[in-house]
Amino acid sequence: MSKQHTIRRVHVTPIAFRxxxxxxxxxxHEPWALRSIIQIETSCARVGINETYGDQAMLDVLAKAAPALEGLSPWDLNAMETRVRALVQPDGHTSEFLGEQISLAPGTHVSKNVAKVISAFEVAMLDLQGQLANAPVVDLLGGAARDAVPFSAYLFFKYAEHIDKPYAAxxxxxxxxxxQMVAQARRMIEQYGFKSIKLKAGALPPEQEVAALLALAKAFPGAPLRxxxxxxxxxxxxxxxxxxxxxxxxxxxxxxxxxxxxAEVARASDVPLATNMVVxxxxxxxxxxRLGCPVRIVLSDHHYWGGLxxxxxxxxxxxxxxxxxSMHSNSHLGISLTAMTHLAASVPHLAYACDTHYPWQDEEIVQGxxxxxxxxxxxxxxxxxxxxxxxxxxxxxLHDNWLHCGTRNxxxxxxxxxxxxxxTGKQPRY
Known part of the structure; x- marks a missing residue:
């Protein structure tokens, strides 16, 4: 690889969106979601991009690791991983979530720092590789097993607006x-065409959440429900x-x-269990x-598993x-969603429609x-x-939003x- 194709610098820009x-x-959820935008620039002025977590703990480790990429070729993924592992040490005792509650997903936990940083840089380097080879990332991953990737409607119990009213509802x-949940699903399905529905629960008394899911089953007969x-x-x-x-x-x-x-639930039920928390x-x-696979479905997430x-x-x-x-998501914009799509398209063994928070976001970072x-x-x-x-x-x-929103974790x-x-956030609550 010629010197003109070496990495010259890495830019990390924190952003916030509604x-x-x-x-x-x-x-x-707080009024502002945090992400960071990665831009890896080569000596020939090409720029590879990515989107990842944006809490302060993540920004700190990205800043620590970024200089280690200088001088590498965009193709040197193994060398990048070695350098990141030498600089970023996992810490299993603290979380990017503040407060006393259990983290909802490992992507919020700094014990995944190494994997998260590797993923953040890997996707941007694959973007550069694709530019240099004039090929889409999915082809670098072995080619597309499907031309389009299915996603699921992701429903949440919610209030009409934030208590502080920082912007319009x-x-x-x-x-x-x-x-109201049926109306939420109908609006989302009419706009995006989703075929399956996922309900985020654990927020209200279980009988209320069961009633909501049964109402969804009646309103959308035959739709896969989670x-x-x-x-x-x-x-x-x-x-x-x-x-x-x-x-x-x-x-x-x-x-x-x-x-x-x-495993206790699995032994007493024939409904397959899925997770993004225990595997x-x-x-x-x-x-x-070793336990006999009580979890039957892994909801992966390249952001914290370590990349594509x-x-x-x-x-x-x-x-x-x-x-x-299948695939888990968090509040994200189009770069993360595009990387998920390339990855999911490259995996023949994609068994279920993927999660996405995208309908809940009204901002975008990509051209067009x-x-x-x-x-x-x-x-x-x-x-x-x-x-x-x-x-x-x-x-x-969106960077200006970050500068002024006051949220860092x-x-x-x-x-x-x-x-x-x-x-209290004590779990399990019900």
Whole structure:
């Protein structure tokens, strides 16, 4: 590789964008979601891009690791990983979430720092590789197993607007009662064409959440339905709920805490269990196998698993042990969604429609504006690399949001205490 194709510098730009008051087991989303935009510039002035987490802990480790890329070729992914591992040490004791609650997903936990930084740089380097080879990232991953990737409607119980009213209310309105959740789903499906529905649970008493899912089953007969209480139910509650939803669920996501809690649920229920909380790395995958695979579906996330290539390896393992695979999401914009689409298209063993928070976001960072779904799916971009580029004006605007929003770490618990000062975030709560 000629010297003109070496990495000259890495830019990390923190951004913030509007996030609705979505309820979850830990509390409620703050008004601003945080992300960071990665730009890796080569000596020939090409720029590879990516989007990843944006909490202060992540910004700190990205800044620490970024200089290690200087002088590498965009093709030197193994060397990049070696340098990152030498600089960034995992820490299993603290979380990017503030407060006392259990983190809802490993992407919020600094114990995943190494994997998160490797992924952040890997995707941008693959974008550069694609530009240099005049090939889309999906082709660098072995080619497309599908031309379009299906995604699921992702429903949340929510308030009509944030308590501090920092900006105008979102168009979805309140989502608490079953009829409101049906209206939320109908609006999302009409706009995006989704074929399956996931309900984020663990926020309200289980009987209210069951009523909402049963209303969805009646309103959308035949649509695959999932429910995800983020481990906020005891084993007893989990089993009570799954019995009430007999014949309704496509899969049951993280009902009870811990792998052993999930195993108890699996022994007493025939609905397949899915997770993005207890199988989050290869060690935990092995633990699940030793227990006889109580978790049948892994909801992967390249942001914290360590990138696109390692997620392909995960897919092969899932296939080997007769487990399903799909993808988890967090509040994100178009670069992350595009990287997910390339990855999901490259994985033959994609068993279920992927998650996405994208309908809840009304901003965008890529040129051309919001990505367009067709019948609930996204077509795989065929341009070089990721096939999207950054809109400089959007980047400036969203960085200005970050400068002025005052949020540096996600704190769903603290935000919820503005509504209910007695809220503890203790889990499992029901």
């Amino acid at each position: 996030d609705p008051p979505l309820l979850n087991a830990a509390g409620i 979102d168009p979805f309105g309140e989502g608490i009662a079953p009829a 429910i995800d209480p983020n481990a906020n139910w005891t084993v007893a509650t989990s089993l009570k709920v799954v019995e009430q939803l007999r014949g309704v669920l496509e899969y049951y996501e993280d009902p009870a805490p811990g792998l052993h809690g999930m 989050t790395d290869y060690k935990e995958f092995a633990d699940n196998v 290539r390692t997620t392909q390896q995960l897919a092969r393992l899932c296939q080997t042990f007769d487990m399903g695979l 504006g919001r990505l367009q779904f067709e019948n609930g799916s996204l077509r795989v971009p065929r341009g070089p690399g990721l096939g999207v580029s950054i809109d400089p004006q959007a980047l400036e605007r 996600r704190d769903d618990l603290g935000q919820m205490r503005k509504y209910d000062p007695t809220f």
